[in-house]
Amino acid sequence: MKKIGLLLGLTLLVGCSAPSAQLKLSSDKENNRASSVSKSPTVSIPFKTRAQASQIEKMGADILEVQPGYLVAIVSPKVTRLLKEKGFTTTPVQVGNGQRNVFDKGYHTYASMVEELKSTVAKYPSICQLVDIGDSWEKTRGQADRDIWALKITGPSKGQKPNILFDANHHAREIVTTELAMKLISYLTTGYEKDAQVKNWVDTREIWIIPMNNPDGHIKAEKGLDWRKNTDSALSNDASFPPYGTGVDLNRNYPFHWGESASDNPSDPTFQGPGAFSEPETQAVRELFKQKKFAVSLFLHSYSNLVLYPWGYSADPTKDDARFAAVARKMASYNNYTPMPESQLYVCSGGSDDWAYGEMGAFSMTIEVGGRKDGFDPPYASMDRFWKENLPSFQLLLKIAHDPWKEKI
Template identity: 35%
Template sequence: MTAAAIAGLLALAVATPASSNTTPGPDARERVHEYEVTGPRTAAQRTAVAATGASVDAVRKDSIVITADAGQAERIRRMGYPLRVLPGPPDRSDGMKPAPFDFPPADAKYHNYKEAMAEIDADVAAYPSLMSKQVIGKSYEGRDIIAVKITGSAKTAGGAGTADAAKAPAKAAAKPEVLFTAHQHAREHLTVEMALYLLKEFGSQYGKDDRVTKMVDSRVIWVVPDLNPDGGEYDIASGSYRSWRKNRQPNNGSSSRGTDLNRNWDYKWGCCGGSSGSTGSETYRGSGPESAPEVKVVADFVRTRVVGGKQQIKAAIDFHTYSELVLWPFGWTYDDTAAGMTQDERDAFAKVGTSMARSNGYTPEQSSDLYITDGTIDDWLWGNQKIFAYTFEMYPSSAGAGGFYPPDEVIDRETARNRDAVLQLLENADCMYRSIGKEQQYCT
């Protein structure tokens, strides 16, 4: 490629602010492809593939699906693994001209950022006694990152109802809190729909469904529906899919934009070969922990939930796609237990995780059973804040069934599929050790 052509591509890669009506051009990192890599069967082999800077998108029995550039693909071939290029993102234009900053016409049921914010505002307005919204910070391009608080009027263990919270904050904090986050990776749009489903379900079923009502009354539920609004908007900015993963933050001295938000958390950051130091990598971990503004915003929010020296958030789910998995820490080590996790803690993670997986049909396992990752949200939530944190890798199970871009016809089915699992986590949140019969030892 000529120097002039490269310069042209870099000029097109300039970030577009949230208020702009222009469609940004292609980014240099869009010269990546998805590949099926035949041969890696063990976690160590998959970790070696990921160490090239490719992202491991799905794990199968005798192969993996990766996103990689040409150089990374060639390094993997030199490791002796055959690669097969997979089809790119689907064309769902239905023969219609795509609209900028929106989903293709055939996927119109997905919510872009503006539509999602409007949906959230409508829910908060419809259920003002249950829900409130707060802006907890801004993305790199200035979009609001919000958290929706959901809780009912039942009294807390400390004896204070919601109306008493301002007068007795210490007592109000006695309600166990649970956090649901979504959309760390830009192309994983189904996770935003999952968050919107939760808001709708908690609001519409309160007072109608006993299980929902009890959990809303006895818990403080936080939903952060969109950690990566800039990346999500960029992924659909041309009116078709770009398979973008990272945020849209520039990297000093590099033409490659973006940090992998789920490698940027401040626990075991960059420790163990589970992320990349190369700005062009799909798993670039950033210049330092919490260097991505979106990660720092959410981490700061979680730290505000420490009341009286105790973290009030007891459990969490971070939603991703795809592969249909329920994962728990640690990702940075293959060991089931390590510094920061006892056998009882691991057993509680596994017991609740396995039960949730039975309800939604996902596969339960420790994150590192797939391959090593470091600087992830689950490892940080547990290792730094002692929050029982899970990752749900949602539908589909394979690239062939839609990969990162399942059709919008599946939204209702696949979000509702996680209803029982979410309720199970809420029900266990007050004492996760109850699941292993050790409530008296740990929760009295």
């Protein structure tokens, strides 16, 4: 996408190719999710301290969840050897529906998401604008034609309005997050003329929703790969085990304390990239933040049934820890998830929440949707449960957007 004009490269729609040979997908068993899991199993790894959990991640373990005294991760043979050398033990575990290796037809593909967004704008032109906020990595290399889309929802009333962002699908395989974002869009647009509270939120706030921050990676998930990162192949072309292969972990690519505690190995699942904001997908978020100066941001991930808040890079509390904790507890009272600072899981740097709060001043949080029995690709029917669990949290953040630091919760 060419960056021109005062919109900082954001292309506004008002009212309404193939990847490289090294990344080419086939339909044979070598490339489906079951094959990748069988080659690199999901295991339980006991640990005693938070520092040990962080050490395990830096060794290249693809951590799925963290529980008191142990974590669950996908580990390659190389990582298994490193863990053994450092004295860690591993025990195989089953991760439920996430290993079905099925992309249910109810889930949005990139193409169907774009089609629905354009249809929504056509149907609700007075409150919706579709914005091209950037290009995927493959588009920047001429390998595909995928833009990163954001939907702006706000009423026609003038005056200063707080900006709030809901962002989904930083990690490719976390497909349920795109669905929650699309359901939120439907809730706000269809409810505008029917629900007085929804109308008030839309009229008095500027709501931005990015349903798919990582479209290239999502395409991999659509085809059955257990893909986490984007598809940046500049430094790594190891596609033999998708979570450890090609790409950059977009949620380790933000500049706030970048490089302190994420992996610098290009084939690791949490590879931080060659530099902060090296990826077009995170650059797109940066440019939108610079323009809109969001008061509140929520990043949707899966899975672990968690409500998370800064810091991630440090075990020290933020100066706003009491407020973050209070809001997180309130959100957890709705969805029965566990509220905690991100670093209580393990210390990791370069995350979106730390940057959005620490550098941009937003009240920024993360929800990890679903549990181990759900995994990354549960039956689409699970979306009804996820929506009921998390809508009240979305409503709470919409409610406090005018003053997230003091508004009564």
